[in-house]
Amino acid sequence: MLDEGWRLVQIGCTKLDRFQVDYTFDRAYRFLNLRVMVPEEDAALPSVTGSYLCAFTYENEIRDLFGVEFTGMGIDYGGKFYRVGVKAPFSREAVAEESTP
């Protein structure tokens, strides 16, 4: 897609009964969304940093906030991209009780 001129706009994740991961691209104001549904158990996807190196920010963010692993990341922060006190806070129902002091 990079060779066809598509720019990576964002990679977003939503926690439903599974993880909904949206890959969004743009070319000449045309908006394209590719959606991947990932099961909650052992959630993992291959990294796209081989084509879009700029995806490393989104993939590290999703791993820190949702716990979805991305295999083969070009720049891997090892779970320390954000300094969150609770593992995968956006994938939990209640966070306050589990926050570390």
Add this chain to the structure above:
Amino acid sequence: MTRTIIPFGPQHPVFPEPIHLDLVLEDEKVIEAIPSLGFIHRGLELLCRKKIFQELVYVAERICGICSFIHGLGYCQGVEKIMDLPVPPRALYLRVFWSELSRIHSHLLWLGLAADAAGFENLFCSCWRVREYILDIIEQTTGGRIIFGVCKVGGVRKDVGDSDLRAILARLKEVEADYRRGVAEVFLREYTIRHRFSDVGCLSAEDARRLGAVGPTGRGSGLPQDMRKLGYAAYGELELEPVIETAGDCFARAVVRVREVLGSFDLIRQVVEKIPPGEVDVKVKGFPEGEFFSRLEQPRGEVVYYVRGNGTKFLDRFRIRTPTFANLPAMLQMLKGCDLADVPVIVLTIDPCISCAER
């Protein structure tokens, strides 16, 4: 050759907000930069599960003080599209009016910071002096200088009378003249600014596209993208062209912002000429059920909002992809091969808003 790692930030005089860079140097040349975020991550997106959807606009506006209004607008637009709310045309024009005032004040803030980074204190004072006139107009029309608090689901909270709009336009003509004389001419013609910013932090058009650069960072490298061309709010009825420079250096990005301020003055003039009479909001009934991606043009670039409702008063998801987050990889590319002394200037030219980037 021996490599040294210099920590840059999170506190540095040139940074308005904390970000940390580990700069790998050989002598004075930066080989690579490794960013470190998370100092002000607040997890604001998670509040969509605790705040009812009509109150979440207050959270969206407080993601960042400089980009406040357009954050609120993007959120409201997403919910309105899901609920198929017919926002009145007058409200759409007022949204453009406040968006462009927001853009002018943000760019003037950045121009002042850029002048300060170059050691040109007089120009910094001049930029922020002109910005005060814009903040006075914003306060007059909304009640707040930075957090406007006027955007809501279904329209806007306040109206601005036609006579007030014409008086504001007359005032803006004086402000524009002051801006052209005291800020724009200096940035465009002054030797010190040109010498400090030219050929520094170069980003090619191909790298900008490949790394997902947006806003003035991308347009300074020749990428012709401005989300206002999508026609959201009332932009579809106004004439505007993206401001493009092709040099790709810090000076080109500064020139884009200088010229965009002039473009914003023109857009406000068009709004005052074309704004229709009528209501400024509609009653909101029911709850949002569905999803929508909303794309707007912040002063820093393209911002994307994803809103997903489930038919209850709380949302399933409120995701924001801010322009600074998108420009971080491009910034790292610009830093490669630069001198250590140029790092503050290069980081500043993407107009980093770390509050937005981390949310």
